[in-house]
Amino acid sequence: MKNIPIYFNQNNALPDVIQQNQYINKIYQNFSNVQTQVSIESGYFILTMMPSLKCDLNCPHCYLSKEQRRSDEILSIHHLSLILKKIDDYYEKRNINQKIILVYWYGGEPTEMGFDYFEQAIELINSIFNQNKKYIVKHTILTSLIGVNHRWFDFFKKYCDGHFQTSFDGLMRGKGYLKKWQEKVIEAKSFGLSIGTISVVNHELLKLGAKDTLDYLSKLGIEEASFLPFMLNEQNSEKAYDKFAPTMNSWSQFMIEISKDYFYKKQNNQPVPEIGQLAFILSQKNKTGLANIAGQTLFLLPNGDFVLPDYKDGYKEYMRVFGNGIELSFDEVLKSSERKSYIRKQLLKNNNDDCQQCENSHYCVMEFWKENKKNDDCFGGKLYIEWLESFSYQNKDNPMIQKIIEQQKRSIIY
Numbered sequence: 001m002k003n004i005p006i007y008f009n010q011n012n013a014l015p016d017v018i019q020q021n022q023y024i025n026k027i028y029q030n031f032s033n034v035q036t037q038v039s040i041e042s043g044y045f046i047l048t049m050m051p052s053l054k055c056d057l058n059c060p061h062c063y064l065s066k067e068q069r070r071s072d073e074i075l076s077i078h079h080l081s082l083i084l085k086k087i088d089d090y091y092e093k094r095n096i097n098q099k100i101i102l103v104y105w106y107g108g109e110p111t112e113m114g115f116d117y118f119e120q121a122i123e124l125i126n127s128i129f130n131q132n133k134k135y136i137v138k139h140t141i142l143t144s145l146i147g148v149n150h151r152w153f154d155f156f157k158k159y160c161d162g163h164f165q166t167s168f169d170g171l172m173r174g175k176g177y178l179k180k181w182q183e184k185v186i187e188a189k190s191f192g193l194s195i196g197t198i199s200v201v202n203h204e205l206l207k208l209g210a211k212d213t214l215d216y217l218s219k220l221g222i223e224e225a226s227f228l229p230f231m232l233n234e235q236n237s238e239k240a241y242d243k244f245a246p247t248m249n250s251w252s253q254f255m256i257e258i259s260k261d262y263f264y265k266k267q268n269n270q271p272v273p274e275i276g277q278l279a280f281i282l283s284q285k286n287k288t289g290l291a292n293i294a295g296q297t298l299f300l301l302p303n304g305d306f307v308l309p310d311y312k313d314g315y316k317e318y319m320r321v322f323g324n325g326i327e328l329s330f331d332e333v334l335k336s337s338e339r340k341s342y343i344r345k346q347l348l349k350n351n352n353d354d355c356q357q358c359e360n361s362h363y364c365v366m367e368f369w370k371e372n373k374k375n376d377d378c379f380g381g382k383l384y385i386e387w388l389e390s391f392s393y394q395n396k397d398n399p400m401i402q403k404i405i406e407q408q409k410r411s412i413i414y
């Protein structure tokens with residue numbers, strides 16, 4: 001969800017290859033101090049907006065119940081305004097100079113909320129978190145793309161720096177679905193939009209194979225690609241998880257193959273998307289471990305609850321509620337006993353013996369801490385990290401590879 005890279009070089013000048021990307025250029029100018037802010041409290045807030053959970057699809061990895069996906073409940077503009085003003089008050093009282101608010105529109109399918117609601121909500125956010133008060137705000141929408149038309153493409157240009165994210169899961173949702181999705185991607189590209197894909201690695205993607213997956217995304221002109229492990233949740237625990245979820249060993253192997261091909265394509269000046277997890281691991285290694293404790297992020301639900309994914313019975317995902325933003329002040333939400341206990345759990349790495357002793361713990365891809373599976377690679381993708389480090393070492397005298405790695409190390413992942 002957050003593994004999208006932005007690139008810096010040592011002199012804060014943009015590398016040539018990136019200079020052509022207007023989207024990244026624009027963001028770059030605004031992010032000079034992002035590395036020093038690691039929590040909501042310090043002014044770096046990844047606000048995942050889920051004001052509606054409505055979606056017509058039935059994806060096997062979805063963390064929402066069918067009831068939630070078919071529900072028309074929506075966070076009203078009035079309540080949204082109330083919550084945003086509370087956040088603004090919070091920062092005002094603390095006299096925090098620069099605030100960076102990265103707004104991710106998830107769901108459900110965000111475009112199901114309708115054009116008018118969406119525009120009002122975004123305008124409201126931009127007006128409350130405005131530049132005069134030293135806010136930097138960036139909106140990113142994750143859409144299935146299936147029902148999206150040119151009006152939305154204009155919307156992405158106007159409000160999202162000409163960029164959007166879309167889910168790509170190979171044939172997991174069937175051939176007909178993939179065909180429609182591909183047509184939309186081609187249409188969006190011809191409209192001049194920049195696209196990031198988010199894939200939940202599943203058996204269908206493994207069948208396609210890492211190299212063919214990367215070839216496919218490269219040919220479509222995808223700029224960024226992120227590959228997440230398939231998580232067990234209350235909705236898919238009955239059937240879909242067993243049917244579609246690969247082991248973490250397979251995830252790591254898939255990432256190794258994708259990365260080998262990524263480096264090959266980069267060295268040969270072939271178009272290839274940036275790989276979120278690869279950039280995350282390399283860039284995170286030299287940063288503070290505090291960036292890896294979910295202290296920057298909250299999800300906002302239709303009823304005003306602030307939540308984050310947590311795990312029970314080992315690694316089964318559910319949404320843990322910290323407090324309701326309509327009823328409580330933002331300070332009360334942040335200081336709630338639920339959030340304190342959640343952050344403690346992140347700091348202690350879920351008390352996992354293997355993680356507490358692990359030297360990779362502050363830069364592995366375990367996004368929210370949970371128990372690891374027995375007899376499998378961990379959720380941090382240790383096998384992949386070890387491969388990446390040994391690949392870097394083996395290529396220490398290869399200037400091309402080292403240049404690519406250095407570029408990744410200076411990327412900012414949000």
Ligand code: SF4
Nearest residue numbers: 355358361364378380
């Ligand atoms: S790499 Fe694996 S073992 Fe190490 S901290 Fe991350 S999840 Fe735990």
